[in-house]
Amino acid sequence: MSIKKYNTFYNCRRHNQHKNKIELSTSISKIFSKKGLFYILALVSILAGIQIFYGIPRDYLKQQLSEENQGEKSSQLSGDALDFDENHSEGSGLEPEKEMALAQSEYDWEGTCICEETSAQERLDIERLNLRYQKVDIKKVSGKLNPGETLYEYLIKVGIEPVEIIRLGDKVQSVVDISRLNVGTRFSVHYNIEGKIVQFDYKPNELDAYYINIPDSELANVEVTKEEIFKEIVCIEGGIKNSLYQSMMEHCNSSQLAVQLAEIFAWDIDFLTECQPGDTFKILAERLYRGDFYRWGDILAAVYEGEMLSTHTAVLFQDPNGHTNYYDKDGRCLKKAFLRAPLNYKYISSYYTESRYHPILRINRPHLAIDYAAPTGTPVVSIGAGTVTSRYYDKGGYGNYIEIKHPNGYTTGYGHLSKFADGLKVGKRVEQGEVIGYVGATGLATGPHLDFSISINGKKVNFLELKIPPASSVSQEHWDDFELVKRNYLSILKEEL
16 A cells, blocks of 8 residues: 555544544555456466366365465555554554554455455356366377278277268368278377267378368368478489489488489480489479478479480479479470380390391391380380270280370380289270380290380381470460579579570
């Protein structure tokens, strides 16, 4: 209580004892009710929050609140008494001790009323907090899918009802098909005491994490939250010592980037035969990370230069219509009508020639195909989109044989296969890169290899000398957009535009 208020109290006391008692009571009540009640309510809120989140018993909360209230009241009395004694010990008709005792007795009486009011308010606030932050008993089961295991089987084992698992599948169908989760997928299922699933979390890999909230209403949509992933652009430069794979592992410890780079230039560079020591490369790539873990994203631009090769440039461009491809500096699509090879092979065991000594027939005859040596079972793909026109066992020497017709008069043949791909039949449409069979040694063959041939309008030609046309180019209406992207990427790589 301020000195000014106690001076007023003292002067009024000498003129009218009864009037002074009422004014003192009113003044103290106002001060304590405004200031003291504010601190008490703040304290109640804090302690109630602690009780709710950390499980402190309510009796303990009340005990702490009572002690704090008593402490504040004593502190208020002590401070007021000091001020009163200092300012009124002189000029008072009563001795200081008696004056203090009288004021303190009056103050105690008023304080008791305020404490009773606060206790009622405290109980009301605690009840409100309990209703607002009432805990719901949620249980969680987490796991990781093992080979041959499904999420349905896993949840059945831990006691989740089949109808609830089916409901979960229907709810999250627009986000993920829980019946087709990959091996190694980590997941968590949250359910309430009634066994109803309220949330489904899953991590398809080490980087991505999805949290799906399942609403109570059957008509409401699920709420999906994906953990934030950060992205940065990285420039990588290096040279070839032995192979592209080894160089990539040395410079960025990533076989993934080696595969991506080989696929980007697959129509122009055969990295199995044309990649030589001394070749150089520059790559502009995305690196995605969350915490300490990261993985490589798309290659945005790349430049490969070799002694046996000219300089090859690739720029990733997506037009306003959403079509994405890699293009060279002149806007020509790197993706060609045909792949440079129909498989990953070890070496070419026999080239296209008009005369070759046949190792089994022991005669010279034309070999109008390319023989790619590879282990038995190596996947063989169609070099371009087309339709299967033949699928049979050729008794004349090709063994298991496939023939595919492509646009613009092109036809390709694949012989000596160990077996055909499942579901492959005459008349089926196949896409570029689609597996159609597997390397073998059926027919007249001394070892496992693929006999590959290509014809134009019925005439066989040397595939290794064929100039493969590009699939498409950047359209004129999108040329300015492409030029902007190209300049930005190549300027980072410090390449001439």
